Amino acid sequence: MPNLFSPIEVAGVRLSHRVVMAPLTRSRSQQPGDVPGPLMREYYAQRASPGGLIISEATTISPSARGWFGAPGLYSDAQVEGWKAITAAVHAKGGYIFSQLWHTGRSSHIDVTGGPVPVSASVNPSYWNDPARLTSTPSGWVQPSPHRALEIPEIAAIVDDYRRAAERAKAAGFDGVELHGANGYLMDQFLQDGSNHRTDAYGGSIENRARFMIEVVDALVSVWGPDRVGVRIGPDGRWNDMSDSEPNALFSYVAEQLNRFDLAYLHIVEPRVEGNVVVTEGQAPIAAEQLRKIFKGRIISAGGFEPETAEAVVAKGDADLVAFGRHFISNPDLPARIKGGRPLTAYDRNTFYTFDAKGYVDYPAYEDAEAVA
Numbered sequence: 446m447p448n449l450f451s452p453i454e455v456a457g458v459r460l461s462h463r464v465v466m467a468p469l470t471r472s473r474s475q476q477p478g479d480v481p482g483p484l485m486r487e488y489y490a491q492r493a494s495p496g497g498l499i500i501s502e503a504t505t506i507s508p509s510a511r512g513w514f515g516a517p518g519l520y521s522d523a524q525v526e527g528w529k530a531i532t533a534a535v536h537a538k539g540g541y542i543f544s545q546l547w548h549t550g551r552s553s554h555i556d557v558t559g560g561p562v563p564v565s566a567s568v569n570p571s572y573w574n575d576p577a578r579l580t581s582t583p584s585g586w587v588q589p590s591p592h593r594a595l596e597i598p599e600i601a602a603i604v605d606d607y608r609r610a611a612e613r614a615k616a617a618g619f620d621g622v623e624l625h626g627a628n629g630y631l632m633d634q635f636l637q638d639g640s641n642h643r644t645d646a647y648g649g650s651i652e653n654r655a656r657f658m659i660e661v662v663d664a665l666v667s668v669w670g671p672d673r674v675g676v677r678i679g680p681d682g683r684w685n686d687m688s689d690s691e692p693n694a695l696f697s698y699v700a701e702q703l704n705r706f707d708l709a710y711l712h713i714v715e716p717r718v719e720g721n722v723v724v725t726e727g728q729a730p731i732a733a734e735q736l737r738k739i740f741k742g743r744i745i746s747a748g749g750f751e752p753e754t755a756e757a758v759v760a761k762g763d764a765d766l767v768a769f770g771r772h773f774i775s776n777p778d779l780p781a782r783i784k785g786g787r788p789l790t791a792y793d794r795n796t797f798y799t800f801d802a803k804g805y806v807d808y809p810a811y812e813d814a815e816a817v818a
């Protein structure tokens with residue numbers, strides 16, 4: 446029976462454990478230009494482990510794809526150079542790192558895009574009119590800007606942006622790319638019918654709503670080959686005002702369609718988590734269990750895992766690997782801590798998205814913490 450520390454082959458490399466670092470937006474890129482700098486290098490190097498897999502924080506594929514102030518990009522030469530130093534630092538510790546490719550869609554503000562109006566599958570004014578919904582801009586947290594629906598030729602142009610970002614990820618020394626299809630960003634806005642009311646080839650039926658994602662996966666595979674491409678989805682995820690009338694049918698279809706590529710993995714966010722908050726405390730993972738029956742490749746499960754529940758999902762066979770988000774923020778040596786049965790350091794939510802070293806690179810590894818105590 447596999448456990449969290451049984452080796453496993455993913456993306457043509459042998460991982461020595463199954464404790465994956467989940468993609469985590471931390472808003473620490475250098476400004477202007479959304480360039481990954483030495484602070485980010487230190488953070489990722491701290492979290493790299495021999496034979497361990499890191500998924501980078503969501504990284505924007507073009508200037509107009511931006512929606513979160515401080516998030517890094519992969520559309521300029523300076524960004525590629527910045528990422529090169531990070532991938533080299535991860536590799537120097539024997540680890541692997543995928544780049545998570547991101548278009549925020551309607552979850553954005555013109556002060557972050559630099560002018561262009563945010564885009565989505567369809568126009569949903571309730572999204573930007575909700576005073577409780579805030580997005581990160583240079584002047585703080587504000588309501589998102591009104592968005593508009595993409596025209597069909599623009600969809601093709603965004604597929605090209607993904608392709609170019611995938612090429613830059615290669616130049617930057619990543620081991621592969623992950624398509625961010627979860628948490629209510631552009632891919633998800635097309636998938637789910639709460640946000641997609643189109644009547645053309647990209648809306649209506651499940652097949653049509655999944656078309657954009659499949660075209661993007663095709664583009665990523667054309668650059669990397671299938672075994673270096675992963676896809677992250679959030680079945681039944683509600684974060685960012687997502688909803689779908691038939692989530693089981695939708696995400697089963699997506700998992701089935703992805704089978705034809707023979708991808709590195711399918712990364713599934715459990716619906717018990719909305720964004721970064723566990724909403725149904727104590728609920729067992731259900732999405733991985735269902736999609737395991739459909740998807741033929743490796744499955745990474747994420748969302749609300751503790752070491753014990755992660756061990757259980759791998760032992761049960763519903764997932765091959767488990768991604769940890771918040772615990773990896775405050776435990777840079779998380780795989781070693783779990784292996785050694787050591788206590789975990791609590792994370793501080795107040796510094797998730799702040800812009801400096803505090804709450805970012807100052808969480809000590811276990812041995813270092815012991816030495817100080």
Ligand code: FNR
Pocket residue numbers: 467468469470471501502503545625627628677714718720721747748749750768769770771772797798
């Ligand atoms: C996230 N999450 C996230 N997901 C994603 O696909 N791309 C991203 O960039 C981010 N950014 C992000 C930032 C922060 C600070 C948090 C806490 C979360 C979601 C994350 O990957 C994960 O799915 C959730 O945190 C749930 O897992 P945990 O934290 O319960 O292990």
